[in-house]
Amino acid sequence: MNMHPIVLRPAFLPAEIRNASGNGGGTFIGLMPIVGNPNNTIENEDDTPTSVELAQFKRELYHKVTHVIFRSLRKRSHHGDALSCGDKIMRVVYPGFLIHSVDGEEGCSTCGTHGAQAKHPCPKCLAEKTALTMLSKHFMPRVQEVMIDIFRNAKKLGSSSRMALLRDSGLHFVKNTFWKINNSSPYDAYSYDLLHAFDAGEWSKHLWPLVLEKVTKEHGKKFNYLKHHNLIHLPEDIENKGCTENYSTRPGEGFQQEGSPASIWTNFKNTESQITHIDENQEAIACIRMFVxxxxxxxxxxxxxxDLTDGNEPPPRPVRCQDNYAVGSPLTKITIDILENTKGNLPLYRSFRSKLHEFLKSELDKDSCPRGFLTITPYQCLYLTYMSLEDWREKRDILHCDPSFHNRPRYDCVVINTNPGMSQKSEKPDHGWPDEDTVRHGQTRVRA
Structure with missing residues (x-):
């Protein structure tokens, strides 16, 4: 039996890790059987009873498999689950599926919708087949609650009435697995697929053949097909999910190149567990290879x-800097008197002179502490270097403080942990600013 691999990729990881092969962010969790002839795709599916019957059977099998695979997520998606995060803080997380990286075939399967030749073929909206060429028209989006109501109403009807109701909404009579998983609307999660919808679809199957011919004004090409209509949903996907790199199917296609040799190494009986074991071994070998x-x-x-020293002297020691910050965009030097006169009405600058002297006394020894007349140089930019808890790499943030930055005021801020060894509370919601308990435990808000 032909099967497709199912790979789970955490959306919170950076794209360069999530989409990587080998020790990347993807985890192989199962295989999806392909029913019937793989060449009979959704491009041939319409609303005729025979086509609907076979397509519905495929969708039912698809959702029964996913029902078993994602069973453990259903309650957790509604009630949450405690998880120790990368910064060693326990948090309550709510799993869900925000992105489905699938081609058109699997898109209709995840959404339980009709094929490309049906009256309503789009998995994301209720556009009619005859209006797929209209990219400037607004169509009614598929809302999960509405689709569930249509399915429930269809259960109460007879066979012919049920088929008519489902045909008018482009749905199959299939209970969708993702309906019971919170924050996992399959219609919102279905994403524009640059590989299959554009590269191998819009361009390869439709536009490139026209370029190869002696194209005339009356070439007769019609753009009334689903992959062209999908362009209407691309701006929405970019706005909600970022650039297309975040939901590309290329990493999944690449995984098939890794999984195909593994299937050959099995005895073709109970292959799922064998492929999983082979994949675990390959991951371990890749990890060892990386460290070597x-x-x-x-x-x-x-x-x-x-070699640079010809062996006569020890190699030079690498220069290391412990400072993780730098300042930039300096202004003209001013005296403390001028600063207090111009900004004394602001809470941060009240009693600035005494606060500065107290700070210098605590940081410098008695002989090095400056006395008398002082001038200071204000800076409007702060460079912060830190280790990311996402990928453990060095990152840098640039913070600006300027009343007129490109003709608009800009006051950036960042929350830093000045005492990372101290335990911190995590039950309270993260509203962007530290509360009193957080500040007492060592987190400080810094403004540029």
Whole structure:
């Protein structure tokens, strides 16, 4: 039996990790059987009884499989589950599916909708087949609650009336698995697929053949097909989910190249568990290979440094800086008197002179502490370097403080942890600003 792999990729990871192969952000969780002839795709599905019967059977099988795979997520998606995050803080998280990276075939399966030749073929809206070429027209979106009501009403009707009702909404009589998982509307999660909808669809199957011919004004090409209509939903996907890299199917297609050899290594009986075991071994080998390559790279750098000295002197020590911040965009030096006279009405600058002296006394020894007349240089930019808890790489934030930054006021701020070893509370909602308990535990808000 032909099968498609199901790969779960955490949406909170950066795209370069989530979409990576090998030790990337994807986890192989199961195989989806392909029913019937793989060449009979949704492009051939219409509203005739025979086509609907076979397509509905495919959708039922699809959702029964996903029902088993995602069973453990249903209650957690509604009530949450405690999870230790990368910063060692326990948080209550609510799992859900915000993005489905699938082609048109699987898109109709996840949404339980009719095929490309049906009256309403789009998995995201109720556009009619005859209006797919109208990219400037607004169509009624598929709302999960409305689709559920249509399914419930269809259960109460006879066979012919049920089929008519479902045909008018482009739905199959299938109970969708994702309806019971919170924050997981399949119609919102279905995303524009640049690979299949544009590269291999809009361009490869439709526009490129026209370029190859001696194209005339009367070429007769009609753009009334689903992959062209999908362009109408692309701005919405970019606005809600970011750039198309976040929901590309290319990583999934790449995983099939990894999974195909694994299937050959099985005895073709109970292949799921065998492929999973092979995939775990491959991940472990890739992890070991990565550390060996890093070790070899460090040895190569050390040997190169030794070659520079001809072996007569020890290799130079690398220069390291402990400072994780820098300031920029300096203004003209001013005295403390001028600062207090111009900004003394602001709470942050009240008693600035005494606060500055107290700070200098605490940071400098008695002999180094400045006395008498002081001038200061205000800066409007702060560079903060830190280690990201997403991918453990070095990142940098640039914060600005300017009453007229490109003709608009800009006052950036960031919450930093000045005492990372201290336990912190996480029950309260994250509203963007630290509360009193958080501040007492060592988090400080810094403004540029």
């Amino acid at each position: 390559d890093l070790h070899d790279e460090e040895l190569s750098k050390a040997m190169s440094a030794e």
